[in-house]
Amino acid sequence: MSSNKLTTSWGAPVGDNQNSMTAGDRGPTLIQDVHLLEKLAHFNRERVPERVVHAKGAGAHGYFEVTNDVSKYTKADFLSEVGKRTPLFIRFSTVAGELGSSDTVRDPRGFAVKFYTEEGNYDIVGNNTPVFFIRDAIKFPDFIHTQKRDPKTHLKNPTAVWDFWSLSPESLHQVTILMSDRGIPATLRHMHGFGSHTFKWTNAEGEGVWIKYHFKTEQGVKNLDVNTAAKLAGENPDYHTEDLFNAIENGDFPAWKLYVQIMPLEDANTYRFDPFDVTKVWSQKDYPLIEVGRMVLDRNPENYFAEVEQATFSPGTLVPGIDVSPDKMLQGRLFAYHDAHRYRVGANHQALPINRSRNEVKNYQRDGQMRFDNNGGGSVYYEPNSFGGPKESPEDKQAAYPVSGIADSVSYDHNDHYTQAGDLYRLLSEEERARLVANIVGAMKPVEKEEIKLRQIGHFYKADPEYGRRVAEGLGLPLQEENK
Ligand code: NDP
Numbered sequence: 001m002s003s004n005k006l007t008t009s010w011g012a013p014v015g016d017n018q019n020s021m022t023a024g025d026r027g028p029t030l031i032q033d034v035h036l037l038e039k040l041a042h043f044n045r046e047r048v049p050e051r052v053v054h055a056k057g058a059g060a061h062g063y064f065e066v067t068n069d070v071s072k073y074t075k076a077d078f079l080s081e082v083g084k085r086t087p088l089f090i091r092f093s094t095v096a097g098e099l100g101s102s103d104t105v106r107d108p109r110g111f112a113v114k115f116y117t118e119e120g121n122y123d124i125v126g127n128n129t130p131v132f133f134i135r136d137a138i139k140f141p142d143f144i145h146t147q148k149r150d151p152k153t154h155l156k157n158p159t160a161v162w163d164f165w166s167l168s169p170e171s172l173h174q175v176t177i178l179m180s181d182r183g184i185p186a187t188l189r190h191m192h193g194f195g196s197h198t199f200k201w202t203n204a205e206g207e208g209v210w211i212k213y214h215f216k217t218e219q220g221v222k223n224l225d226v227n228t229a230a231k232l233a234g235e236n237p238d239y240h241t242e243d244l245f246n247a248i249e250n251g252d253f254p255a256w257k258l259y260v261q262i263m264p265l266e267d268a269n270t271y272r273f274d275p276f277d278v279t280k281v282w283s284q285k286d287y288p289l290i291e292v293g294r295m296v297l298d299r300n301p302e303n304y305f306a307e308v309e310q311a312t313f314s315p316g317t318l319v320p321g322i323d324v325s326p327d328k329m330l331q332g333r334l335f336a337y338h339d340a341h342r343y344r345v346g347a348n349h350q351a352l353p354i355n356r357s358r359n360e361v362k363n364y365q366r367d368g369q370m371r372f373d374n375n376g377g378g379s380v381y382y383e384p385n386s387f388g389g390p391k392e393s394p395e396d397k398q399a400a401y402p403v404s405g406i407a408d409s410v411s412y413d414h415n416d417h418y419t420q421a422g423d424l425y426r427l428l429s430e431e432e433r434a435r436l437v438a439n440i441v442g443a444m445k446p447v448e449k450e451e452i453k454l455r456q457i458g459h460f461y462k463a464d465p466e467y468g469r470r471v472a473e474g475l476g477l478p479l480q481e482e483n484k
Pocket of ligand 1: 221427
């Protein structure tokens, strides 16, 4: 029988939810008030650890619709025919700030999409930038330490930021994007999204191509000027979260066109940049954008914690027809993401409603904390077995590819960190260049060691002499011969 009675977490009716039980009117509170104990104890446990990176986020539900036939490149079921629609969930985020930090800071924005396909979930876990600061996952914890708070002062530390960047010149391209107008988007709706890494698509015949994803905003790219952004950071730290929620609530559904760049496998051996180096783009003149489909966000989450906070994405959440590349940053992320979720949300995070595949998950994983489904019931729990349990399907194996060489810790052999950062500088208008330089000068001024500033000016100079000269002028420092 349904009733509207308040219950304890074990379902019993609650007699009093306003007054705790005491020994007499003025006596101490009784430990036998188990409803009170449970209520306080649960409250203490309301937070899960916030994400170490991408803590502050906003999410939305939507769908993806295929608008161009790409089935000759990939056998991915959700891309198999024009008009096919797949439900999805997206989470946008800033990177460095804490859960309560301001939306309108200069930072890359996370752009993580979970497609609930009929062959399992597929995640594209990208950013609003096509490249990244580093290209080997082994540098990630150090890089993020410099973006977070100093262990002594508990303040952000520009000296650490620029020390790391100046000693990691592969960051220059992403630093240039970050310091440009696009470093502070006007809203989450007015920015592009990128898969950033190179992935591999494989078709039904087993033929592969390398690909890169581009989500192009249909709202147009718009950015915030630094003064407005700073004002908003104080007045409404949740500005982007609010904008997204209200737009969807008002039926103004944001949309993005998804494109891919496609590179024949053999080109990877001869292209002028290493196509697996995530600090580089593939020129759109070499590999033009090919339309795939359209993403529309049309439904707000009903419950922030259940859907946005508990959403778990990983670039390793793949479906048949889509494989990874040897990009070393991607390879590290294949481990780090689900590992972070196992720590943050739990070993069974993929069974939560927001993360659960829409098709039935059939495997031999059992038990673990918070196993809240039927745990496989009485079905067979090992493989191989003689009881008709689920079986592997060799046709769905990841595509094989040849490797050779010596196992060693080696750098990418391609060390031109400057050409593409310079290309970006050169395509900016004079006003955009002036703002880029002003943003960099403002950010570098508090750096405590001159040596760091000079080293970084040298990188800007190598990207484009004018770029280096203008930053040096802004900082009132000389261009040193050895840094040019
Ligand atoms: P194209 O002229 O074909 O493309 C230039 C690209 O730069 C466009 O995608 C444009 O985006 C984008 N862009 C413009 N201003 C900025 C900015 N402030 N921050 C980030 N992106 C911006 O040139 P190429 O493909 O040969 O690339 C030249 C340079 O453009 C690269 O070195 C790279 O820095 C940058 N770029 C390249 C991308 C790629 O995938 N090839 C993607 C993004 C940037 P929009 O579509 O909105 O005009």
